[in-house]
Amino acid sequence: MATAPTPTEAPIAPDIAALRLDVAPTLAGTRVNDAADLFLLPAYAKLLCLPVVADGRVLGTLSRHALNNVFLRRFGRELIGGKPVTAIFNDRPLIVRIDTPLEVAVAYVSQHIGTPLTEDFVIVDQNDRYLGMGVVLDLLAALRARVEQGAVKLAGAYGQLKRSQSALVQSEKMASLGQMVAGVAHEINTPLGYVRNNVEMMRGLFDELRHSLQEYQALGRLLVSETVDEAALGAQLARIEGASAEDEAALLDDAAAMFDDTLFGVDQIRDLVVNLRNFSRLDQARVTEVSLNDCVEQTLMIANNVLKNRVEIVRRLADLPTVECSPSQINQVLLNLITNAAQAVAEQGGKILVKSEADNDWVRVSVQDNGAGIAPEHLKKIFDPFFTTKPVGQGTGLGLSISYQIAEAHGGRLDVVSRLGIGTRFMLSLPRRSRAQPEVVAHAPQGAVAA
Numbered sequence: 001m002a003t004a005p006t007p008t009e010a011p012i013a014p015d016i017a018a019l020r021l022d023v024a025p026t027l028a029g030t031r032v033n034d035a036a037d038l039f040l041l042p043a044y045a046k047l048l049c050l051p052v053v054a055d056g057r058v059l060g061t062l063s064r065h066a067l068n069n070v071f072l073r074r075f076g077r078e079l080i081g082g083k084p085v086t087a088i089f090n091d092r093p094l095i096v097r098i099d100t101p102l103e104v105a106v107a108y109v110s111q112h113i114g115t116p117l118t119e120d121f122v123i124v125d126q127n128d129r130y131l132g133m134g135v136v137l138d139l140l141a142a143l144r145a146r147v148e149q150g151a152v153k154l155a156g157a158y159g160q161l162k163r164s165q166s167a168l169v170q171s172e173k174m175a176s177l178g179q180m181v182a183g184v185a186h187e188i189n190t191p192l193g194y195v196r197n198n199v200e201m202m203r204g205l206f207d208e209l210r211h212s213l214q215e216y217q218a219l220g221r222l223l224v225s226e227t228v229d230e231a232a233l234g235a236q237l238a239r240i241e242g243a244s245a246e247d248e249a250a251l252l253d254d255a256a257a258m259f260d261d262t263l264f265g266v267d268q269i270r271d272l273v274v275n276l277r278n279f280s281r282l283d284q285a286r287v288t289e290v291s292l293n294d295c296v297e298q299t300l301m302i303a304n305n306v307l308k309n310r311v312e313i314v315r316r317l318a319d320l321p322t323v324e325c326s327p328s329q330i331n332q333v334l335l336n337l338i339t340n341a342a343q344a345v346a347e348q349g350g351k352i353l354v355k356s357e358a359d360n361d362w363v364r365v366s367v368q369d370n371g372a373g374i375a376p377e378h379l380k381k382i383f384d385p386f387f388t389t390k391p392v393g394q395g396t397g398l399g400l401s402i403s404y405q406i407a408e409a410h411g412g413r414l415d416v417v418s419r420l421g422i423g424t425r426f427m428l429s430l431p432r433r434s435r436a437q438p439e440v441v442a443h444a445p446q447g448a449v450a451a
């Protein structure tokens, strides 16, 4: 007699209990004819078989199918009908303990069920004593309901996960943006400082020049007046001569130099602002044709604050064909790779090589550093969300996982090679012919502007 396996930790699951039909068992001595009559009673209407029980123990089941076989035979009712049910019953019935989880019961029943479907299953307690009957079709329906319920729960959990993921990505984006904005503000502050200084000094010069101009104007007025006042003219000329011509020329040279300086500073500010806008292109998560070299330059300009005076950047940029991509997202990937590299190199002697190349199918940008390298046991985890070796509050561990998703959404790859103590190289490869799925790109986390 096959019994459904009892789970090691059997929680009292209501599943099988809920399916139990409280059916009076048939006793082993019952005649076949009498048992056949039982099937006509409403209590047994749903069942394919009757439980045959002695002293609370299940001996077997008598199925409608077995009865049919008897009654279809010539004189079957006469020959067999008077015998006890045990003469024709199934002594290997399907038996399920009441505490069996639904999924286990379904697996057991479907493994042992025959075709055509002739049997239902007997439900017993933990001491194998008869409790009632269960209908196989009810069992399958219960499983389907369970699966549907599970699917709804799963969809809910998935939605929840998505929402918390985008909330996290959003907060990482805001934190990174905050850092970056602080960096760029710092960059802008220097030219702004001397532009302001120059303007202030030029105001001083301007006052001096205005004064000179007024003196000349006074001289002009004296010269053209109808009554020439020799004394006043002499005094005015003396005043003008007092301010030497050399001084005035120097004044004008100074002013010209300051204008140049100021324009240079203003241009620097303009470049920073243009780069910041190009970099984030927040208006442009969409896909456009760009050269990855431009992305590299924009990113290096923005990353300047992290790299300044500390890390030597070596560019080896080949001529690249343009590729279709979302530049703001590619910039995020590059900024994360460059920031990670800058964080991995030593205070002194840090070097980052940024290289680009193209072949028939791919355009690649690699970021290689001579930093600490990544331990082999960490290497397999670095693309996992939230994996970070940085102190609490410094790294969210989302940079690479987001970068990886962005590369994949573009039909590309992000690969890494690293050796402890030697350095690390990340390589972003994008297909020359776009396989980007703008939909996915648009939905890929757009956060993590910085590493």
Ligand SMILES: Nc1ncnc2c1ncn2[C@@H]1O[C@H](COP(=O)(O)OP(=O)(O)OP(=O)(O)O)[C@@H](O)[C@H]1O
Pocket (backbone or CB within 6 Å): 336, 340, 341, 344, 369, 371, 372, 373, 374, 378, 382, 387, 388, 389, 390, 394, 395, 396, 397, 398, 399, 400, 401, 424, 450, 451
């Ligand atoms: N160039 C690198 N050299 C050494 N280790 C690296 C390098 N790049 C990444 N890693 C390792 O991979 C981990 C995960 O990087 P990832 O960019 O995903 O997160 P993070 O930099 O720690 O945090 P976040 O990017 O959110 O600031 C890092 O904590 C670091 O241990």
Ligand SMILES: [Mg+2]
Pocket (backbone or CB within 6 Å): 336, 339, 340, 395, 399, 400, 450, 451
């Ligand atoms: Mg990072």
